[in-house]
Amino acid sequence: MKVLIIGKSGQLANELLTEKPNTIEILCLGRADVDITMYESINKAISDFQPQVIINASAYTAVDKAESDQKSAYSLNQHAVTNLAKSAKQHQVRLLHVSTDFVFDGNNNKAYLVDDTTNPTSVYGASKLAGEQEILTLHPENSAIIRTSWLYSSFGNNFVKTMIKLMQERDELGVVCDQIGCPTYAKGLAQFLWSLTSRDVINQHYHWSDYGVASWYDFAVAIQNTAFNKGLLTKKITIKPIPASSYPTPATRPTFSLLNANESYQIKTSNHWAEQLEQCLTNLV
Numbered sequence: 001m002k003v004l005i006i007g008k009s010g011q012l013a014n015e016l017l018t019e020k021p022n023t024i025e026i027l028c029l030g031r032a033d034v035d036i037t038m039y040e041s042i043n044k045a046i047s048d049f050q051p052q053v054i055i056n057a058s059a060y061t062a063v064d065k066a067e068s069d070q071k072s073a074y075s076l077n078q079h080a081v082t083n084l085a086k087s088a089k090q091h092q093v094r095l096l097h098v099s100t101d102f103v104f105d106g107n108n109n110k111a112y113l114v115d116d117t118t119n120p121t122s123v124y125g126a127s128k129l130a131g132e133q134e135i136l137t138l139h140p141e142n143s144a145i146i147r148t149s150w151l152y153s154s155f156g157n158n159f160v161k162t163m164i165k166l167m168q169e170r171d172e173l174g175v176v177c178d179q180i181g182c183p184t185y186a187k188g189l190a191q192f193l194w195s196l197t198s199r200d201v202i203n204q205h206y207h208w209s210d211y212g213v214a215s216w217y218d219f220a221v222a223i224q225n226t227a228f229n230k231g232l233l234t235k236k237i238t239i240k241p242i243p244a245s246s247y248p249t250p251a252t253r254p255t256f257s258l259l260n261a262n263e264s265y266q267i268k269t270s271n272h273w274a275e276q277l278e279q280c281l282t283n284l285v
């Protein structure tokens with residue numbers, strides 16, 4: 001089977017490469033190779049490689065920056081997705097597209113189901129939702145939208161690496177304790193995506209996160225303890241739980257964005273997020 005991955009330098013694309021099953025032939029393209037905002041460019045890449053599956057691991061993921069750069073966010077998170085969906089449909093290729101917990105407004109008090117009402121609170125979330133809708137309109141027969149949350153990896157930039165850096169530089173850190181979700185190791189998501197490539201029939205929507213629940217503060221404390229135990233930090237600093245109101249950001253993030261991924265766990269099991277974090281930091285040592 002031939003699989004085309006878009007978003008070469010991102011954390012998910014790198015984990016997809018490390019987790020690649022032996023039977024798969026991969027072409028992984030980045031923005032230096034293809035301009036997915038131009039239909040002709042992505043259509044040519046698909047025409048040339050003739051994949052059976054495309055995994056879109058590219059996105060505009062700078063949540064705060066998106067508030068003042070809507071054009072770029074929509075260009076990649078909606079218009080490029082339109083191009084991918086159109087070309088995938090034309091070539092009868094399965095499209096696996098990754099989306100986010102930030103499509104929800106966070107007012108739920110139980111984990112979000114795939115068909116719960118979406119209502120993004122940020123430009124990033126709204127642009128990702130627009131991308132989801134393009135896929136369901138243009139190529140509903142053979143596409144899946146896989147929403148995930150709080151993704152991190154030993155590759156690329158993410159909350160785990162930001163925290164370790166700040167913990168090396170500072171004596172004290174305030175971290176938001178009233179936004180709840182679930183950290184997700186991109187390696188597990190990559191394995192789940194590989195499972196979907198070979199299934200005869202796929203759903204239109206999946207949720208994927210690691211097991212459990214956390215606030216950003218809980219996550220930061222676990223990052224410090226785990227990184228310290230592994231020798232990635234030489235000292236521990238004070239981490240204070242703070243309300244989101246004390247950490248103003250351009251984008252409004254959901255207060256509660258836990259995803260109900262029980263259906264996905266029938267396909268592939270995961271682990272508690274703290275065990276996954278331990279695994280990731282082992283790979284960082």
Ligand SMILES: NC(=O)C1=CN([C@@H]2O[C@H](COP(=O)(O)OP(=O)(O)OC[C@H]3O[C@@H](n4cnc5c(N)ncnc54)[C@H](OP(=O)(O)O)[C@@H]3O)[C@@H](O)[C@H]2O)C=CC1
Binds near residue numbers: 100
């Ligand atoms: N990060 C997170 O916390 C979460 C992410 N997600 C979703 O998961 C998916 C993967 O995210 P993640 O691996 O973190 O993303 P990254 O930000 O690590 O990587 C995204 C990649 O997209 C490509 N890209 C960025 N801008 C452009 C552009 N203007 N033109 C073309 N390509 C561009 C880049 O690859 P290259 O330069 O090689 O083209 C970049 O490395 C995305 O759909 C994201 O929305 C969902 C929930 C949480």
Ligand SMILES: Cc1cn([C@H]2C[C@H](O)[C@@H](COP(=O)(O)OP(=O)(O)O[C@H]3O[C@@H](C)C(=O)[C@@H](O)[C@H]3O)O2)c(=O)[nH]c1=O
Binds near residue numbers: 061063162166179253
């Ligand atoms: C750096 C820092 C952040 N925070 C807070 C801000 C915010 O509420 C929370 C997370 O901040 P970040 O900006 O690192 O994470 P953010 O980029 O908002 O993470 C999101 O990225 C997109 C791509 C997604 O799809 C989401 O699932 C989610 O992972 O932590 C602190 O409280 N203290 C700090 O020192």
